[in-house]
Amino acid sequence: MHRITIFYSFLIFLAITSCQEKNGNSKESEKLSLKPNIVFVLADDLGIGDLGSYGQEYIKTPNLDRMAKEGMLFTDFYSGSTVCAPSRASLMTGKHTGHLTIRGNGEFPLKSTDTTIAQILKSQGYHTAMFGKWGLGLQGTSGSPEKKGWDEFTGHLHHVDGHFQKPDSLWSIEKGGVKKHAIEDDAFANEIFTQKGINFIDKQSDNQPFFLFMSYTVPHAELRVEDKYLAPYLNKHGESIFEPENPWPTGRHYGQQKYPKAAYAAMVTSLDSYVGKLLEKLKSKGLEENTLVIFTSDNGTHIEGGRTKEDVKFFNSTAGLRGVKRDLYEGGIRTPFIAHWPGTIPKGSISSVTAAYWDLLPTFTELAGYKKRLETDGFSIMDILLGKTKDINREFLYWEFHEEGGKIAIRMGDWKVVWTNLLDSNISAKCAVYNLKNDPYESVDLSSKHPDIIEKAKELYRQQHQRSEIDKFRISIPEN
Structure with a gap:
């Protein structure tokens, strides 16, 4: 009798467990069948080593560190390029710079045939909004925001306007076009962008998925920041805690700054605060568990507006990697990348997968249930x-x-080939080979030992490089 009781108890246990598993799988399937909201937060010139979750010791980033602990942190993620416009074009179109129209800065617009993430998501029923720096098309061009899938937009059209933290005006989509309007005196643009983002989230419901792109202009120069963010980096006498500092003078393109190191740290902390506010609004609206939030940077850290190579080294902004913005070494293109989606993305996970900006279009469109063929160089990382x-x-x-001088870089597994001086008639072009597994800092050139790797990279170049339509961007490697 006792054995029979145990046997029936075991059968009941199996039945309950089976039901729980089915219910759990059903809930997960149901959750994934709902089109998730997507919030994409882009920093401007933030180094991979500037966040606490990536080893930063001086700059305070509690919200982004918490986002990493609650989500997934990537250690091998790359930007689309090493400056803003081509990086954003790569993000929006899912293509690398061998195929892009926009391969550098200079206010060249996206073409009418360039399909963006926003356009595809909008076709899938998403409400789309962008606040911040666009830089992919001025008013009246084929790349103007209202023509590229955005329902709402407030920000900078021209990338140089984003160089100034307290502009006198911004652009917005109004009545099917874009219109320039004055903003409040002494206002910081990124504060306006954040409030726009919060207001946008506040208007959303479960009835329609949304795609929100927050394209900040910090910590890009100019190094100007609100006092409340600067205060933690000043001592009781109002001086930088990072002395000695080398003041940036007045009368130059970027505004003056007495304490460049303190200001840079404060700008990163301001960015962290903005992300915290967005996350809090998602949570208070009950949207957190159906929203994928991504944070990354458009390229590596900069040395502009008073920031120096010594400052980069002091903060370890590149996490020891070689190069900065405008380099195709790791420090110019490897960026922080954090994904947050409570209940869906494994908490506290770390991914070493090698991925890049052009993977995001296929990822986001898969999330949205888009079934048509994509013209992309990327892979979904779903x-x-x-x-x-x-x-x-x-x-x-x-x-x-x-x-x-012109440069091209190709990574193949652990190997990376970098050509430099390709456009400098006074200096011979140079080709270097690095093994990133053994030498992540690109300090030992192995080109003399591995002509086979160079030949493999040359073949990929011939396959992937399309001659640029724009003279300014034309570049090629030597035939021999």
């Missing part, structure tokens, strides 16, 4: 985010950039 797999079948990554 299964990485869900913890279903740890890698994607990637053969290479590709970048090209025309400034500072």
Whole structure:
């Protein structure tokens, strides 16, 4: 009798467990069947080492650190380029710089044939909004925001306008076009963008998914920041806690700054505060568990407006990686990348998958249920985010950039080939080979030992490089 009781108890246990598993799987499937909201937060010139979650010791970033603890932190993620416009174009269109129209800065617009993430998500029923720096098309061009899928927009059209933290005006979508309007005197643009983002989230409901793109202009120069963010980096006498400082004088393109190191730290902390406010609004609206939030930077850290290479080294803004903004070494293109989606993304997870900006268009469109064929150089990282797999079948990554002599970089697994001086008639072009697994800091050139790696990279170059339509961006590697 006792054995029979145990046997029936075991059958009941199996039945209950089976039901719980089915219910759990059903809930997960139901959650994924709902189109999730997407909030994409983009920093401007933030180094991979500038966040506490990536090893920063001096700059306070509690909200982003918490976001990493609650979500997934990527250690091997790359931007689309090493300056803002091509990086954003890569993000929006899912293409690398060998295929983009926009391969550098200079106010060249997206073409009418360039399809953006916003356009695809809008076609899938998403309400789309962007606040911050656009830089992919001025008023009246084919790349103006209202023509590229945005329902709402307030920000900068021209990327140079984003160089000034307290502008006198911004642009907004109004009546099917964009219109410039004055803003309150002495207002910080990124405070306005944040409030716009909060107001946008506050208007949302479960009835329609949304895509919110927060394109901040910090910590890009000019190094100007609100006093409340600067205060933690000043001593009781109102002086920088990071002395010695080298003041940036007045009368130059970027505004003056007495304490460049303190101001840079404060700008990163201000960015962290903005992210915290957005996360809090999602939570208070009950949208947190159906919203994927991504945080990253458009390229590596900068040395502009009073910031120096010594400052970069002091903060370890590149996490020890070689190069900064405008370089195709790791410090110029490897960026922080944090994904947050409570209940869906495994909490406290770390991904070492090699991924890049052009993977985001296929990822977001898969989330939205888009079934049509995509013209993209990327792969969806959806299964990485869900913890279903740890890698994607990637053969290479590709970048090209025309400034500072011209350069091209190709990564193939652990190997990376970098060509420099491609456009400088006074200096011979140079080709270097690095093994990132053994030498993540790109300090040992192995080109003399690995001509086979160079030949493999050349073949990929011939496959992936399309001659630029714009003379300014044209670049090529030597035939021999």
